[in-house]
Amino acid sequence: MTSRDEDINSILKSSSQINRFKDFLKRLIHHRKGLAGIIIIASLVLIAIIGIFFAPYNPFSTNAAAFQPPSKSHILGTDYLGEDVLSWFLIGTGTSLMVGFSIAVLSAIIGVLVGVIAGYFGGQVDNVLMRVVDILLVIPGFPLLVILSAFLPPTLETTIFVLSILSWPFLSRVIRAQTLSLKQRQYILASKLSGLSGFKIISRDIIPNLIPIIFINAIFLAVGGVVAQAGLAFFGLGDLRSVNWGTMLYWFEAEDGIVFNAWWWLLPPGLGIVAFGIGANFLGNAVYELSQPLRSGKQ
Amino acid sequence: MTVDNEIIMKMEDLSKTFLTTSGIIRRNKRVVVALDKVTLDIKKAEILGLIGESGSGKSTLGLAALKLLDIDGGKLLYRGNNIYDLNKKDTMNFREKTQMIFQDPYGSLNPVLSVYNTISTPYKVFHKNANERDVIERVLHVLEIVGLSPSHQYLAKFPNQLSGGQRQRVGIARAIITNPEFLVADEPVSMLDVSLRADILNILLNLRKELSTSILFISHDIAVTQYVSDRIAVMHLGQIVEIAESTELVNKPLHPYTQTLINSIPIPDPEKKWDSTEPKVLAGEYNNEGKNECSFARKCPFVMDKCRVSRPPLIEKGKDHYVACYLYE
Amino acid sequence: MSNTLLEVKNLKIEYRMKDRIVRAVRDVNLKINKREIVGIVGESGCGKTTLAMSFLKLIDPPGYITDGKIIFHNEGEIDVFNLKPSQLRKYRWKDVSMIFQGSMNALNPVTKIEEQVMDVMLEHDYDYETANRRVDELLRLAGLNPNIRKQFPHELSGGMKQRVNIALSMACDAKLVIADEATTALDVVVQRQIMARLLRLRDERGISLVFITHDISLIANIADMVYVMYAGKIVESAPVKELFSNPKHPYTIALLNSVPTISKEKKIKGIPGMPPDLAKEMKGCPFADRCNRVFDKCKEEEPPEIGIGSNHNVSCHLYG
Numbered sequence: 022m023t024s025r026d027e028d029i030n031s032i033l034k035s036s037s038q039i040n041r042f043k044d045f046l047k048r049l050i051h052h053r054k055g056l057a058g059i060i061i062i063a064s065l066v067l068i069a070i071i072g073i074f075f076a077p078y079n080p081f082s083t084n085a086a087a088f089q090p091p092s093k094s095h096i097l098g099t100d101y102l103g104e105d106v107l108s109w110f111l112i113g114t115g116t117s118l119m120v121g122f123s124i125a126v127l128s129a130i131i132g133v134l135v136g137v138i139a140g141y142f143g144g145q146v147d148n149v150l151m152r153v154v155d156i157l158l159v160i161p162g163f164p165l166l167v168i169l170s171a172f173l174p175p176t177l178e179t180t181i182f183v184l185s186i187l188s189w190p191f192l193s194r195v196i197r198a199q200t201l202s203l204k205q206r207q208y209i210l211a212s213k214l215s216g217l218s219g220f221k222i223i224s225r226d227i228i229p230n231l232i233p234i235i236f237i238n239a240i241f242l243a244v245g246g247v248v249a250q251a252g253l254a255f256f257g258l259g260d261l262r263s264v265n266w267g268t269m270l271y272w273f274e275a276e277d278g279i280v281f282n283a284w285w286w287l288l289p290p291g292l293g294i295v296a297f298g299i300g301a302n303f304l305g306n307a308v309y310e311l312s313q314p315l316r317s318g319k320q
Numbered sequence: 321m322t323v324d325n326e327i328i329m330k331m332e333d334l335s336k337t338f339l340t341t342s343g344i345i346r347r348n349k350r351v352v353v354a355l356d357k358v359t360l361d362i363k364k365a366e367i368l369g370l371i372g373e374s375g376s377g378k379s380t381l382g383l384a385a386l387k388l389l390d391i392d393g394g395k396l397l398y399r400g401n402n403i404y405d406l407n408k409k410d411t412m413n414f415r416e417k418t419q420m421i422f423q424d425p426y427g428s429l430n431p432v433l434s435v436y437n438t439i440s441t442p443y444k445v446f447h448k449n450a451n452e453r454d455v456i457e458r459v460l461h462v463l464e465i466v467g468l469s470p471s472h473q474y475l476a477k478f479p480n481q482l483s484g485g486q487r488q489r490v491g492i493a494r495a496i497i498t499n500p501e502f503l504v505a506d507e508p509v510s511m512l513d514v515s516l517r518a519d520i521l522n523i524l525l526n527l528r529k530e531l532s533t534s535i536l537f538i539s540h541d542i543a544v545t546q547y548v549s550d551r552i553a554v555m556h557l558g559q560i561v562e563i564a565e566s567t568e569l570v571n572k573p574l575h576p577y578t579q580t581l582i583n584s585i586p587i588p589d590p591e592k593k594w595d596s597t598e599p600k601v602l603a604g605e606y607n608n609e610g611k612n613e614c615s616f617a618r619k620c621p622f623v624m625d626k627c628r629v630s631r632p633p634l635i636e637k638g639k640d641h642y643v644a645c646y647l648y649e
Numbered sequence: 650m651s652n653t654l655l656e657v658k659n660l661k662i663e664y665r666m667k668d669r670i671v672r673a674v675r676d677v678n679l680k681i682n683k684r685e686i687v688g689i690v691g692e693s694g695c696g697k698t699t700l701a702m703s704f705l706k707l708i709d710p711p712g713y714i715t716d717g718k719i720i721f722h723n724e725g726e727i728d729v730f731n732l733k734p735s736q737l738r739k740y741r742w743k744d745v746s747m748i749f750q751g752s753m754n755a756l757n758p759v760t761k762i763e764e765q766v767m768d769v770m771l772e773h774d775y776d777y778e779t780a781n782r783r784v785d786e787l788l789r790l791a792g793l794n795p796n797i798r799k800q801f802p803h804e805l806s807g808g809m810k811q812r813v814n815i816a817l818s819m820a821c822d823a824k825l826v827i828a829d830e831a832t833t834a835l836d837v838v839v840q841r842q843i844m845a846r847l848l849r850l851r852d853e854r855g856i857s858l859v860f861i862t863h864d865i866s867l868i869a870n871i872a873d874m875v876y877v878m879y880a881g882k883i884v885e886s887a888p889v890k891e892l893f894s895n896p897k898h899p900y901t902i903a904l905l906n907s908v909p910t911i912s913k914e915k916k917i918k919g920i921p922g923m924p925p926d927l928a929k930e931m932k933g934c935p936f937a938d939r940c941n942r943v944f945d946k947c948k949e950e951e952p953p954e955i956g957i958g959s960n961h962n963v964s965c966h967l968y969g
Contacts, residue, residue: 029456029472041432041478207428208438211494214386215442216415229432373836374807483923513692514863515907519919540836543866547909547917570911584841586866587912588905590890594870596849598792598842 048311055307061300065293069118072111080108080264088281098285101276109264110289116265117247117293120181124246125239127185128192133228133235135189136196141204141223151197157190162249170258180259184249188242199234203227233312237305244301251294266290328399328501328534329362329385335393336380354380356558356615357394359634362502365532367524369549369566371542371581377558378538382504385536386418387411398502416446419495423507425487429479435490436475439463443497462493465530466523485516492523496531503527503535509544521548542585546570551640554578557615560634564641574643577616614646622647653722654857655681655704655745655825660717662699662708669928673699675881677717678954681825681874684851686858688872688889690865690904694924696881697861698750701829704859705741706730721745723824742773746823748814750830755814756802762788762813763798769820783820791816792846808839815846819854826850829861844871865908869893874960877901880925880935883954887961897963899940934966942967 049055077096078084085103089095097106139150166183173179203209203226212222247266253259254267257275261268269290273279278286336355354377362368372378383389384396387403395402403414419442422428429438439459444450456475463471466489479487488508495503505524509517525548527533539545545552545566552569554562554577562575573579580599614620614627624646632644662674673696681687691697699712706729708714719729721744732740749755757765763784770780785795791812802810811831818826828847832840848871850856860871868875868889875892877885877900885898896902903920922939925931933948934940940947944966952964 029475207422207424208430210388211420211422211428211491212430212441213388214415214418214420215494216412216445217441225433226430230430373838485919485923513924514865515692515904515920517919518907518909518917521909521917522919542837543909543911546911567914580838582911584838585911586840586864586870588866588869588893588908588910589912590869590893592870592912594841594844594848596845596852598845599838 045311049307052307052311054303055311058300058302058304058307061296062304065114065118065297065300068111069115072108072113072115076108076111078105078108080104080112088278088283090283091285097289098283100272100283100286101278101281106269106286106289109269110293113265113269113290114293116177116263117251117267118297120177120250120265121243121247121297123181124184124188124250125243127181128188128242129235129239131185132189132192132238133196133231136193137200137223137227137231139193140197140200141219141227147197150193154190154193157186158194160187162187166253166258170253175258175260177260177263177265180250180253181246184246188245192238192242195234195238196231199231200227203230233308237309240301240305240308244298247297248294251290266293326364327361328364330397331358331360331381331385331394332397333394334358334381334384334391334396336377336384336389336391353377353558355384355391355394358555358558358560360553360560360563362534362536364501364534365528366551367528367535367537367549369545369552370536370538370555371540371545371552372555373540373581375557376555378555379506381555382420382506382536382538385502385504386420387414412446416442416498417500418502418504419498419500421488421492421495421503421505421508424511425484425491426479426511428491429487431479433478434475435463435477435479435482438479438490439494439497442494446498458497459493462497465496465526466490466493467519468493484512485519488512488520489523492520496527496533499531501532501534503533504538505535506538507540508537510539510541517544524548542570542581554581559615559631560644561616562641562643562645563634564638564643568638568641572641574637574641574648575616575645576620576622576647614644651722652682653680654683654685655722656720657700657703658718658720660700660703660719661715662696662703663713663715665711665713666928671928673712673881673927674703677878677881677883679876679883679886681857681859683824683857684855685873686848686851686860686871688868688875689859689861689878690863690868690875691861691878692863692924694880694927695878696927697878698829700878701747701827701859701861704729704745704825704827705747706732706737721825739773742769742823743821744823745825745827746818746821747827748811748818748829748831750833756810758802760801761798762800762802762805766798766813766816766820769817773821775821787816787819788813790819790850792842807835808842811835811839811843812846815843815850819850819856822854823856825857825859827859827861830863831860832867833862833864840867847871865904866910877904880931881927882935882964883962884936884965885961885963888959891959891961895961897957897961897968898936898965899942899967900936903939903941934964 050059081104083103085095085099085105087099087101087103089099091098095105095107097110100106100109135150135154139147169183209222209226212226250259251267251270254261254265255270255274257271261271273283273286334355335357338352338354340350340352358381370378370381384391391404396404398414406414436459439462440455443455443458459475460471463474468474468486468489482490509520512520521544524535528535537545537549549566551563552566553560554575556577562569562573562578569578570582573582584599612631613629614632617623617627620627626646632646634642634644635648637643637648657677657679660674660677664671664673677700689697689700702708703714704719714730721727721729721740723744727740729740766784766787767780770783771777784798788795788798793809793812793816797805797809805813832843835843847858851858862868872889875887875889876883877898879900885892885901892901896905907917907919909917920939925935933950934952937943937947946966952966952969954962954964955968956962957968
């Protein structure tokens with residue numbers, strides 16, 4: 022290999038997608054809101070990981086006295102059964118985040134597939150898919166959840182499944198609109214002239230240009246999912262044997278934590294939800310700002 | 321000018337109609353005749369300019385020439401075969417030999433693909449088993465042709481790192497990598513700064529000279545078109561009204577519409593200052609519904625009764641100079 | 650009585666962005682006389698639109714006027730940048746008006762034409778009756794049938810919308826109209842018609858016109874005095890015949906050589922490189938790295954404005 026070949030190889034490597042992604046991460050870290058968002062979410066993930074390996078107690082062990090304020094042996098105090106709140110919070114964070122991300126991923130996959138196919142191919146395909154979307158959008162979410170909870174096994178999987186079914190239609194409409202707009206770009210026409218097939222064009226020209234919008238929507242779906250699941254749990258729906266932010270709030274309410282002024286029991290899950298919302302918001306905004314098209318030398 | 325007389329593309333009575341809705345609540349349905357029985361030949365190694373104002377149908381003709389839309393009538397013969405009758409395999413062969421240069425340097429390149437990926441794609445599609453080294457060599461070669469030098473430094477660049485002029489060159493490089501016979505250039509310089517246009521135009525002239533490529537050069541800028549074209553065809557409301565060798569057309573326009581166009585072009589000569597007399601074009605609605613009349617009848621200062629009831633055919637009025645006007649019968 | 654209508658002196662305008670400062674206008678001087686058509690020619694990124702906006706003091710943060718003044722002569726001298734808000738309201742549109750770039754979209758799509766034309770006048774203290782009467786007159790002035798006053802913008806063609814914009818610019822009898830790329834999006838015949846109409850306004854109403862464009866051929870056909878703008882500065886200025894027969898600045902010469910013309914057969918050549926980034930500090934002449942006659946001094950020192958006779962000025966060391 023001549024040195025020119027080596028030059029070319031290194032140049033081509035530097036243009037690969039991984040390097041582009043690393044580049045983007047660097048820019049994100051230098052963005053103030055982006056950095057804040059990453060730190061917040063990373064912290065929550067860290068808490069979840071700690072929960073898996075280092076929770077001080079089994080959350081269901083009731084060896085301590087009930088409603089104890091924070092102390093050396095129980096850093097976040099105890100709940101109505103003498104269970105360790107810190108352990109609940111560490112493990113609960115993991116569960117809640119898992120629920121949020123699962124809903125985001127599931128909704129994103131379905132939403133993007135439906136949106137892109139409807140937008141790119143148009144015609145009858147578009148009509149049929151959008152009618153399905155419209156029907157799902159019309160169904161009121163909360164009553165549906167309540168009804169379904171009566172019929173389906175009250176597990177976390179059910180909650181994730183139902184919330185995803187309710188979330189993907191909105192995403193598909195957003196993606197479809199973006200696809201319709203991207204379809205008009207001249208580089209799509211250029212790809213058609215190059216002989217690329219429809220699916221190749223979708224995967225190469227359309228989806229990569231949708232990634233910022235997919236990510237931003239997915240983040241907000243994750244937050245929405247976490248809040249929805251917590252809300253459901255708070256109302257006693259879903260899996261009440263699970264350990265998560267929502268069930269913590271449920272038990273706090275059901276067992277009159279407020280009467281006992283047990284702020285150490287209320288604050289962690291509440292703050293967890295708020296922190297996740299803020300972190301996601303910051304991160305989403307940062308990605309949005311950084312993904313605005315860059316144009317050279319306009320007046 | 322010696323140009324090979326072989327005709328590579330023959331358009332016969334091409335017609336295309338669009339149905340549009342307009343108005344705030346989309347109540348008005350209109351029939352727009354974009355192509356009204358267009359007949360035109362393109363020769364090998366020739367740059368044919370196509371000029372006309374907005375709504376003349378010139379962009380539609382460009383798309384039709386590359387089989388990028390369905391037509392409602394007529395034939396388009398490429399090397400003797402009607403491209404609208406080709407099967408899938410032959411269409412792919414057609415695509416390999418024909419390409420397009422686009423107007424918008426900002427929209428014609430996929431922002432997530434490197435220059436190398438953008439340019440190499442057409443080649444890889446038509447040469448599925450190509451060796452990566454060969455592909456790289458070809459990409460470097462076309463980069464040199466379009467003046468992006470040193471070429472290997474451009475391989476890894478992304479569109480947002482390039483200027484408008486550079487992006488346009490990348491677009492041309494992509495269009496020529498499969499060694500096409502025929503290119504459609506749709507307003508390739510209108511979105512570029514004035515001082516950058518000359519280089520692009522000179523690249524096109526070079527393509528014709530070195531690679532014998534035929535180019536259909538579509539533009540609303542007549543001075544630019546005249547510089548680069550061998551012959552020019554003038555389009556008005558879906559009809560070809562005049563065709564002539566480019567200098568001849570600009571100096572001796574025959575059709576009243578062409579004359580109006582030529583007289584309105586700014587000329588960088590202060591001795592030819594404009595006064596406040598508006599060009600003599602009758603007021604009146606344009607007809608775009610394919611009625612049987614001359615497309616310019618409602619606005620022509622020389623209109624006669626005949627012009628309103630039948631469409632004048634293209635007749636030869638001088639060497640290689642065709643005009644569709646009853647004034648010359 | 651002097652013939653000067655408006656003077657721009659040492660104008661400097663910059664945009665303060667989050668991470669950089671873009672100096673769009675760097676020390677611009679120009680003079681507009683009564684009944685004169687001044688052409689300002691420049692390509693994208695030269696600062697011409699910022700300059701245009703400054704005539705009406707339309708520079709808002711993050712844009713800041715950091716130096717210079719604009720003096721409008723109307724029964725005395727008016728220092729535009731120091732006008733009180735009430736005086737500024739009178740100055741805008743009554744003394745100086747504008748036809749904007751992208752005028753297709755400057756009209757309100759849900760309001761009838763007559764309302765929009767009347768609104769301008771009502772805002773400038775015309776009474777309702779007078780304003781109503783003037784609508785017809787203004788539309789005719791722009792070459793339109795007054796019947797269109799009852800129509801909406803989307804019912805008009807591009808050329809007609811532009812004529813409405815001309816009518817709007819004359820609504821308060823302005824003495825100076827700034828046209829920023831006013832014919833760029835129009836077909837060539839419509840452009841010719843619009844220009845004829847503007848020339849007629851100058852002949853009949855005695856207005857002055859500042860015509861800003863990238864099309865140097867158009868400038869030759871309509872302007873009396875030409876200013877060539879590059880990287881925020883005026884690099885050459887001269888009466889139109891002098892500029893075209895005797896261009897001095899290498900940029901002007903290169904620009905003229907890059908434009909095809911139907912009247913002469915010639916080979917055209919582009920200008921290599923790109924205009925400089927207005928956010929970066931510049932040393933020496935801004936055209937230095939693209940100039941085919943550059944020498945050492947050009948990279949060190951910014952060239953001063955040099956007069957070379959008959960109202961012809963150049964900023965270039967070749968003539969110093």
